[in-house]
Amino acid sequence: DIQMTQSPSTLSASVGDRVTITCRASQSISSWLAWYQQKPGKAPKLLIYKASSLQNGVPSRFSGSGSGTEFTLTISSLQPDDFATYCCQQYNDYPLTFGGGTKVEIK
Amino acid sequence: EVQLVESGGGLVQPGGSLRLSCAASGFTFSNYWMHWVRQAPGKGLVWVSRINSDESRTTYADSVRGRFTISRDNAKNTLYLQLNSLRAEDTAVYYCARVVSGSYSFFDSWGQGTLVTVSS
Numbered sequence: 001d002i003q004m005t006q007s008p009s010t011l012s013a014s015v016g017d018r019v020t021i022t023c024r025a026s027q028s029i030s031s032w033l034a035w036y037q038q039k040p041g042k043a044p045k046l047l048i049y050k051a052s053s054l055q056n057g058v059p060s061r062f063s064g065s066g067s068g069t070e071f072t073l074t075i076s077s078l079q080p081d082d083f084a085t086y087c088c089q090q091y092n093d094y095p096l097t098f099g100g101g102t103k104v105e106i107k
Numbered sequence: 108e109v110q111l112v113e114s115g116g117g118l119v120q121p122g123g124s125l126r127l128s129c130a131a132s133g134f135t136f137s138n139y140w141m142h143w144v145r146q147a148p149g150k151g152l153v154w155v156s157r158i159n160s161d162e163s164r165t166t167y168a169d170s171v172r173g174r175f176t177i178s179r180d181n182a183k184n185t186l187y188l189q190l191n192s193l194r195a196e197d198t199a200v201y202y203c204a205r206v207v208s209g210s211y212s213f214f215d216s217w218g219q220g221t222l223v224t225v226s227s
Binding site: 055 | 217218219
């Protein structure tokens with residue numbers, strides 16, 4: 001199975017901060033990576049697919065980059081609605097696997 | 108608007124069974140591969156199973172293979188997950204989710220989830 005490792009597990013930031021979350025795959029997954037946002041008690045929401053493609057309706061302050069085994073999700077200017085947990089998912093191979101999540105907290 | 112609504116969760120004893128349903132609307136259900144993903148309390152997301160659009164192909168995570176069965180009824184726009192021989196470690200919120208295609212298995216739509224609790 002492909003293991004997905006996210007860092008950090010928790011991140012404290014302020015409104016307006018630039019935030020970067022890293023996701024590493026245990027083997028190359030090309031660009032077959034998605035990012036999701038999840039708020040407590042809610043379903044995940046797709047933000048980014050194919051490592052860097054922004055899902056329709058997602059604000060442009062979200063961006064993704066990377067290929068192979070190392071990927072990043074960047075929020076250019078953190079907004080109050082962005083405090084949530086973010087996780088990555090590889091879809092290069094089955095079983096599909098997710099990272100453990102990064103919780104973005106208010107500093 | 109795409110909608111996925113799960114139901115059927117609840118409290119069940121170890122070794123028991125449940126059938127989860129996911130009612131789909133707002134899109135042509137029969138055209139899409141569908142998946143189940145679960146999330147134990149306070150934990151991360153774990154993929155469970157998938158089914159192709161005409162029900163001819165199914166895939167399972169090792170942890171549930173032989174105990175869970177995914178199926179669908181395209182006439183009723185409904186996805187199912189039969190859970191048998193349940194264990195405490197199956198306790199989780201179960202989400203149904205739609206993927207863009209069989210080759211691009213990222214989830215563009217999710218249901219709200221249904222909680223399954225396995226406990227005596």
